[in-house]
Amino acid sequence: MVDVILGLQWGDEGKGKIVDYFAKDYDVVARFQGGPNAGHTLYVEDKKVVLHQIPSGVFQKNKLNLIGNGVVLDPITLKRECDTVASFGVDLRKNLFIAERTHIILPTHRALDKAAELSKGNQKIGSTLKGIAPAYMDKTGRNGLRVGDLLDKNFTTAYIKLRLKHQRLLDNFSFDEDITAWEEEFFEALEFLKQLNIVNGEYFINEQIQAGKRVLAEGAQGSMLDIDFGTFPFVTSSNTISAGVCSGLGIAPQKIRDVIGVTKAYCTRVGSGPFPTELENETGEELRKIGNEFGATTGRPRRCGWIDLVALQFACMINGVTKIVMTKADVLDAFKHLEVCTHYKVNGKESREIPFRLDRLMVEPVYKAFPGWNTTTSAAKSFEELPETMKTYVDFINQYLGVSVNYISNGPGRDQIISI
Numbered sequence: 272m273v274d275v276i277l278g279l280q281w282g283d284e285g286k287g288k289i290v291d292y293f294a295k296d297y298d299v300v301a302r303f304q305g306g307p308n309a310g311h312t313l314y315v316e317d318k319k320v321v322l323h324q325i326p327s328g329v330f331q332k333n334k335l336n337l338i339g340n341g342v343v344l345d346p347i348t349l350k351r352e353c354d355t356v357a358s359f360g361v362d363l364r365k366n367l368f369i370a371e372r373t374h375i376i377l378p379t380h381r382a383l384d385k386a387a388e389l390s391k392g393n394q395k396i397g398s399t400l401k402g403i404a405p406a407y408m409d410k411t412g413r414n415g416l417r418v419g420d421l422l423d424k425n426f427t428t429a430y431i432k433l434r435l436k437h438q439r440l441l442d443n444f445s446f447d448e449d450i451t452a453w454e455e456e457f458f459e460a461l462e463f464l465k466q467l468n469i470v471n472g473e474y475f476i477n478e479q480i481q482a483g484k485r486v487l488a489e490g491a492q493g494s495m496l497d498i499d500f501g502t503f504p505f506v507t508s509s510n511t512i513s514a515g516v517c518s519g520l521g522i523a524p525q526k527i528r529d530v531i532g533v534t535k536a537y538c539t540r541v542g543s544g545p546f547p548t549e550l551e552n553e554t555g556e557e558l559r560k561i562g563n564e565f566g567a568t569t570g571r572p573r574r575c576g577w578i579d580l581v582a583l584q585f586a587c588m589i590n591g592v593t594k595i596v597m598t599k600a601d602v603l604d605a606f607k608h609l610e611v612c613t614h615y616k617v618n619g620k621e622s623r624e625i626p627f628r629l630d631r632l633m634v635e636p637v638y639k640a641f642p643g644w645n646t647t648t649s650a651a652k653s654f655e656e657l658p659e660t661m662k663t664y665v666d667f668i669n670q671y672l673g674v675s676v677n678y679i680s681n682g683p684g685r686d687q688i689i690s691i
């Protein structure tokens with residue numbers, strides 16, 4: 272049996288905290304896509320940890336964590352992260368596994384990411400510059416190197432060949448930054464990576480499922496950043512939606528039970544691209560300040576706005592969401608007045624659909640107003656303690672989406688979550 276936790280918006284919904292919380296009830300936690308562009312925040316012994324590559328189940332005792340084949344892996348980031356995680360006493364030899372089919376991010380992928388973004392000028396995607404798109408391009412272009420290749424005696428030859436190819440591309444971009452230091456660190460990190468548990472991911476996970484173990488698949492980014500269904504081209508380079516779980520881990524669709532979608536009680540986006548409910552005003556600033564909306568990976572300020580039910584409904588549809596977790600409800604505590612986007616006005620016509628190119632249309636959000644609860648909710652431990660105004664807000668969302676909010680997260684802490 273496999274359940275999935277994934278983001279329903281443009282990323283940073285709080286997946287890390289939620290996976291850490293749910294992981295208690297599972298035996299295996301597996302990342303199925305994305306790479307170090309992800310920044311999943313959780314708190315361990317009151318210390319903040321941001322995970323980029325390692326699944327967020329790693330701090331729960333006696334769980335197995337798998338980096339699946341759908342992930343792109345930066346050995347340098349992984350090594351640093353392993354050091355952090357190990358400093359909490361976690362034994363990674365026992366509980367971290369890496370699929371041999373996982374593609375490796377090379378230093379030249381990072382350089383190419385940077386060069387490509389620079390060349391786009393004001394059309395830039397706002398990439399995290401972690402080498403994600405170039406690494407996935409080498410995967411689909413059938414050039415990439417995979418973790419399993421590390422154990423092959425011809426690895427260095429294959430590396431040099433691919434690096435040469437990258438160099439020609441970098442020359443075309445007139446990119447002349449020296450990446451020797453990155454390369455040195457990369458090769459050191461590869462030696463470290465070789466010492467970890469490299470497994471055949473698809474047999475590993477299916478044997479676990481066969482043995483009746485409970486698997487939790489952890490998504491990165493969010494549905495609106497999906498390569499197929501997101502706001503293309505302002506997206507990431509993987510399938511972030513539930514369909515990605517099958518190809519990213521090697522499991523059959525009928526093994527998936529719950530798809531748990533995570534959404535903020537409002538909405539954020541980091542990087543470029545359309546964001547219909549964005550508030551470029553004082554309210555937006557307030558959301559950013561109170562919600563501490565700064566990227567966990569890049570530190571960039573996140574763009575903030577009201578919750579967008581048109582986009583959420585779309586995300587529920589393409590993912591087959593069965594349960595919703597609403598995070599950061601406490602951030603709305605300070606607001607006297609809330610709005611919820613129920614429709615878009617596209618060329619003067621009301622619509623409840625995500626159009627083909629959101630970025631090329633004049634889309635005006637249509638809102639329904641709600642009174643804020645304007646009271647502190649972060650100490651609440653049960654649904655009964657929550658203000659009626661919050662319940663009305665959540666009820667409206669449930670009705671609109673036809674899927675229920677089953678959990679409300681009311682603070683970043685491990686125990687700040689309320690089951691409904």
Ligand code: GDP
Nearest residue numbers: 283284285286287311312567599680681682683
């Ligand atoms: P992820 O990428 O989806 O894991 O999310 P991030 O870690 O990038 O961003 C979520 C941020 O919100 C982190 O700083 C979390 O500590 C914080 N957070 C998560 N849930 C809550 C919540 O319910 N309330 C508040 N105030 N902060 C939260």
Ligand code: IMO
Nearest residue numbers: 282283308309310397398399491492507541542
């Ligand atoms: P988590 O897992 C928020 C955004 C970038 C950029 C676009 C493409 O923490 O939710 P990329 O580096 O993938 O080429 O960037 O996607 N992006 C994210 N935004 N959260 C993330 O991950 C993101 N990963 C990528 O800002 O707009």
Ligand code: MG
Nearest residue numbers: 283310311567
């Ligand atoms: Mg994040």
